[in-house]
Amino acid sequence: MISWPATHRHALTAAPSGLALVQELLNTSAARNDLLDDIPGALEWAETVLDSYAQTTHRDRLEVTVGAADVEALRALRTDIFSVINGSTEGQGPDVPKSVTLGFSIADGNVDLHPRGDGWRAIAAAVYLECFIAQQDGTWRRLKTCANPRCAAAFYDQSRNNSGVWHDVKVCGNAANLRKSRERRRLA
Incomplete structure (x- = not known):
C-alpha cells in the first residue's frame, strides 16, 4: 500500500511518481512534530x-538503516x-555531498539511473534523482510550499495555470486574506 505519512497529515494529495518522495521529505517538518526529530521516528518514516x-x-526498494548522523543529514537535506x-539559494545551490551517487543500468536500449548509497545517502540520491526527473518532465515547477510561513506544507499545485500559493485555501488562504483585510481596514 502506498503511504506518504508526512504529506497525508496535511490532508494533501501526493505529487506524481517519484516527486512524491521530495514532497514527503519537505513535509516531515511541521508545527505539530518533526518526523525526523529522532532515530525511531526517522526510521519509521524511512521504512514507510x-x-x-x-x-x-517501480524501482528496487532501497534498504536503509538510520542512525544519529543520518537523521541530522536528512534534516539538512530537507532544508536544502x-x-x-x-x-x-541566492544563485547558489546546496552543497551536494560527494558521497551521494547514482548508478545506471542499460536494458532494452534504455538507460536508467537509480539511487545508490547507505543510510541517508541513499535517500538523498533518490531525492536528487527525482528533482532532476521532475525538472526534465516539467512537474518540478508545480511543487511548492504554502505561502503561510506558519505552515509551509509542500503541495503539488494542480491548478490549471499553476497559480496556487496555499496548501489549502480554506485553512491558510482564508486566514491570510482575513489578516490583510483587517490591516487594510485598520489603515483606512
Whole structure:
C-alpha cells in the first residue's frame, strides 16, 4: 500500500511518481512534530516512505538503516531542498555531498539511473534523482510550499495555470486574506 505519512497529515494529495518522495521529505517538518526529530521516528518514516517510493516508481526498494548522523543529514537535506523550491539559494545551490551517487543500468536500449548509497545517502540520491526527473518532465515547477510561513506544507499545485500559493485555501488562504483585510481596514 502506498503511504506518504508526512504529506497525508496535511490532508494533501501526493505529487506524481517519484516527486512524491521530495514532497514527503519537505513535509516531515511541521508545527505539530518533526518526523525526523529522532532515530525511531526517522526510521519509521524511512521504512514507510521507501516502500511507497519503490511501488510508485517501480524501482528496487532501497534498504536503509538510520542512525544519529543520518537523521541530522536528512534534516539538512530537507532544508536544502526547501531553499531550492523557495528560490532562497541566492544563485547558489546546496552543497551536494560527494558521497551521494547514482548508478545506471542499460536494458532494452534504455538507460536508467537509480539511487545508490547507505543510510541517508541513499535517500538523498533518490531525492536528487527525482528533482532532476521532475525538472526534465516539467512537474518540478508545480511543487511548492504554502505561502503561510506558519505552515509551509509542500503541495503539488494542480491548478490549471499553476497559480496556487496555499496548501489549502480554506485553512491558510482564508486566514491570510482575513489578516490583510483587517490591516487594510485598520489603515483606512
